[in-house]
Amino acid sequence: MPPITLTQISNAFSYGLKRDYVSWNNISYNAKLAAIASEDQSFPDHNGFDWDAIQKSLHPKKNKKSRIPLGGAASTISQQTAKNVFLWQGSGFTKYLRKGLEFYFTFLIEKIWGKQRILDVYLNTIEMGPGIFGIEAAAQQYFHKPAKNLSRAEAAMIIACLPNPKKFTVVPISGRVAWRYPQILQQMRNIEDDEDIQKIIGNNR
Numbered sequence: 589m590p591p592i593t594l595t596q597i598s599n600a601f602s603y604g605l606k607r608d609y610v611s612w613n614n615i616s617y618n619a620k621l622a623a624i625a626s627e628d629q630s631f632p633d634h635n636g637f638d639w640d641a642i643q644k645s646l647h648p649k650k651n652k653k654s655r656i657p658l659g660g661a662a663s664t665i666s667q668q669t670a671k672n673v674f675l676w677q678g679s680g681f682t683k684y685l686r687k688g689l690e691f692y693f694t695f696l697i698e699k700i701w702g703k704q705r706i707l708d709v710y711l712n713t714i715e716m717g718p719g720i721f722g723i724e725a726a727a728q729q730y731f732h733k734p735a736k737n738l739s740r741a742e743a744a745m746i747i748a749c750l751p752n753p754k755k756f757t758v759v760p761i762s763g764r765v766a767w768r769y770p771q772i773l774q775q776m777r778n779i780e781d782d783e784d785i786q787k788i789i790g791n792n793r
Contacts, residue, residue, distance in 0.1 A: 621789055
């Protein structure tokens with residue numbers, strides 16, 4: 589795991605920094621499944637980029653009935669991991685520079701790390717509340733328990749705060765999280781028996 593990321597540094601000044609990296613086996617099966625169900629159901633199958641989702645996001649009016657991630661974004665878990673670990677947040681010109689570098693780092697981690705490692709790093713580094721980074725810090729902050737003990741509903745609630753964890757709060761539960769986490773639970777049930785997903789997250793229900 590990276591000792592600290594640029595996103596964590598930028599947040600530390602305003603919100604402080606809560607994080608606690610944990611090993612793959614200390615992350616709840618439910619959290620792994622919830623992340624894929626909500627953010628990137630094609631995660632086992634793509635090479636880092638979900639081209640169908642990207643096309644749909646560019647032409648939303650033509651694809652109103654098409655399935656896109658519940659998070660509403662075309663970015664895959666691999667892309668989000670590359671951005672969170674190696675790059676920075678921002679807009680304007682730097683956004684386009686970052687996007688180019690994101691493509692490079694996404695390709696790199698897909699080739700070197702593989703899916704399980706990418707999901708591991710993703711769940712350990714993504715922001716899940718103001719100044720709260722990673723599933724362990726989120727589990728402790730919101731439910732006062734380690735990440736390995738999260739229930740399905742608790743995992744879905746945490747993941748439901750994405751992609752805007754400062755606005756979509758878990759505790760107190762925001763309207764967005766309350767509306768979204770039951771949808772994530774349904775998607776978890778829908779995809780759980782997929783063999784490719786089970787190869788990544790492990791069948792330790």
